[in-house]
Structures are given as C-alpha cells and as structure tokens.
Amino acid sequence: MAEVSVTKDAAPAADELVALRNVNKHFGALHVLQDIDLTIDRGEVVVVIGPSGSGKSTLCRAINRLETVESGTITIDGKPLPQEGKELARLRADVGMVFQSFNLFAHKTVLENVMLGQVKVRKAEKSAAEDKARKLLDRVGVGTQADKYPAQLSGGQQQRVAIARALAMDPKIMLFDEPTSALDPEMINEVLEVMQQLARDGMTMVVVTHEMGFARSAANRVVFMADGRIVEEATPDQFFSHPRSDRAKDFLSKILHH
Numbered sequence: 001m002a003e004v005s006v007t008k009d010a011a012p013a014a015d016e017l018v019a020l021r022n023v024n025k026h027f028g029a030l031h032v033l034q035d036i037d038l039t040i041d042r043g044e045v046v047v048v049i050g051p052s053g054s055g056k057s058t059l060c061r062a063i064n065r066l067e068t069v070e071s072g073t074i075t076i077d078g079k080p081l082p083q084e085g086k087e088l089a090r091l092r093a094d095v096g097m098v099f100q101s102f103n104l105f106a107h108k109t110v111l112e113n114v115m116l117g118q119v120k121v122r123k124a125e126k127s128a129a130e131d132k133a134r135k136l137l138d139r140v141g142v143g144t145q146a147d148k149y150p151a152q153l154s155g156g157q158q159q160r161v162a163i164a165r166a167l168a169m170d171p172k173i174m175l176f177d178e179p180t181s182a183l184d185p186e187m188i189n190e191v192l193e194v195m196q197q198l199a200r201d202g203m204t205m206v207v208v209t210h211e212m213g214f215a216r217s218a219a220n221r222v223v224f225m226a227d228g229r230i231v232e233e234a235t236p237d238q239f240f241s242h243p244r245s246d247r248a249k250d251f252l253s254k255i256l257h258h
C-alpha cells in the first residue's frame with residue numbers, strides 16, 4: 001500500500017499548532033499507530049476518516065495524552081506533551097475533546113457542567129465562570145436548559161453542552177471523535193451546525209466522522225486512515241472525487257453507496 005502523507009521540513013512553521021512525528025503505538029501485538037506524521041495548522045479543520053479499528057480514536061486520544069505513545073513525538077505549540085500533574089490537566093483543557101458519548105456529570109446541572117473546569121483548572125471566579133457558561137450555552141443553542149440535569153436533555157442537546165464545556169476552557173484545538181454517531185438521526189444536524197459555526201469562527205479542529213457532507217463543507221483537509229497508518233491526505237474535493245489508494249476507493253464505495 002502506498003503511503004502518500006505529506007512530508008514537511010524539520011523547522012516548525014509559524015502557523016503549526018500540533019505536530020505528530022513518526023508516532024508509534026501498540027496494543028499488545030496490534031500496531032495501532034504506525035509511523036504517524038501529521039501537522040495541524042492553526043485554524044485548520046482536519047477530518048479523519050477510515051474503517052472501524054483503523055486507529056482514529058487512538059490518534060485523537062494520543063493528542064491529549066489519554067493514550068501514551070511508544071516512540072515519536074507529539075508537540076503542541078512546539079512543546080512536547082506534558083507527562084503528568086498540573087501541566088497535564090492544563091493540556092487537557094487546551095485540547096478540548098468531544099466524544100461519541102456525552103460524558104457529562106450526571107449529578108451536576110448543565111450550567112455546573114460548563115462552569116466546573118473553568119473554576120478547577122483555569123481558576124476562574126465563580127461569577128465569571130457562570131457568565132461565560134451562559135454565553136456559551138446560548139451560543140450552542142441550549143441557553144434555556146442551563147438549570148436542568150443532563151438526563152433531562154436530548155442527545156443532541158447533551159452533545160452541544162459537551163461542546164460548550166470544552167469551549168469554556170478556551171482550548172487551542174478541539175478534537176471531535178464521532179460526535180454524532182450515537183445520536184438519533186434528527187439530532188445530527190443541530191450538532192454539525194454548531195461545529196460548522198466553530199469552524200467558520202476559526203477554531204482549529206480535528207474531527208473523526210463519517211458525515212461526508214460535513215467533511216466536504218467544513219474540512220480544509222481529509223486524512224484517511226487504515227490499519228494504523230495515514231494512507232492519504234488531501235483536500236475534500238481531491239479525496240472524494242479522486243481517491244488515490246485502493247483502500248480509500250474501497251472505503252468510499254462502501255460508505256457512499258449504502
């Protein structure tokens with residue numbers, strides 16, 4: 001299989017935010033990340049697609065160190081990922097993550113969910129944290145739900161709260177790992193629209209998704225993964241109209257014709 005990832009010079013570009021260089025990881029005998037080289041520039045929206053089990057989630061989790069890697073380097077703003085302690089908590093705030101499952105705190109209100117990290121990690125005053133939480137909840141369209149508990153909200157609303165919670169930390173980058181996969185179909189668009197708006201506002205984003213409409217309209221670049229490798233990187237137009245590898249052609253024929 002031909003690897004067609006873009007190679008860049010060693011000196012970091014001024015607009016480079018996240019850089020993975022020759023990253024490798026195993027789960028036992030499974031080589032889940034193989035020689036991953038990926039650069040994400042400030043303001044860029046990168047959509048990661050590929051078959052189930054290809055390593056997309058592991059890649060995301062490695063970027064905020066929910067998974068460690070065995071070799072290679074991952075840098076954010078030119079600095080290697082911190083190993084532990086307060087700096088690691090700060091990294092997790094700098095790298096907002098939204099998962100398939102909403103993982104909000106069930107025993108806290110929507111408002112408290114969005115305030116918590118601001119107070120604990122960013123050391124914000126409670127009143128300032130509340131103001132910001134309310135603004136962000138309005139921005140994602142759930143301002144009127146602030147005093148409810150997560151279970152009282154629909155899946156689409158909960159996922160928008162999860163986005164607001166990550167945004168409350170003023171992240172440098174947002175990672176989305178199949179954020180709409182667990183949603184009922186009628187709720188997918190409300191979440192994608194919030195993500196579209198974020199992209200338009202200039203947020204740096206890595207989005208693992210099978211929503212090809214989103215990829216086509218919001219992505220600057222599509223990264224196609226298979227078997228732990230980045231097999232192709234291309235603009236959405238190039239990728240969807242002229243995939244180069246057999247692996248990508250095969251994958252696209254399956255997802256576009258079902």
Ligand SMILES: Nc1ncnc2c1ncn2[C@@H]1O[C@H](COP(=O)(O)OP(=O)(O)O)[C@@H](O)[C@H]1O
Pocket residue numbers: 027030032050051052053054055056057058059
């Ligand atoms: N904690 C883990 N322990 C062992 N194997 C894992 C673990 N997490 C993921 N895997 C395996 O690694 C492979 C890649 O997983 P993942 O990154 O979740 O892929 P994707 O998100 O592309 O579906 C899969 O084969 C999965 O079963």
Ligand SMILES: [Mg+2]
Pocket residue numbers: 056057058177178
């Ligand atoms: Mg996954």
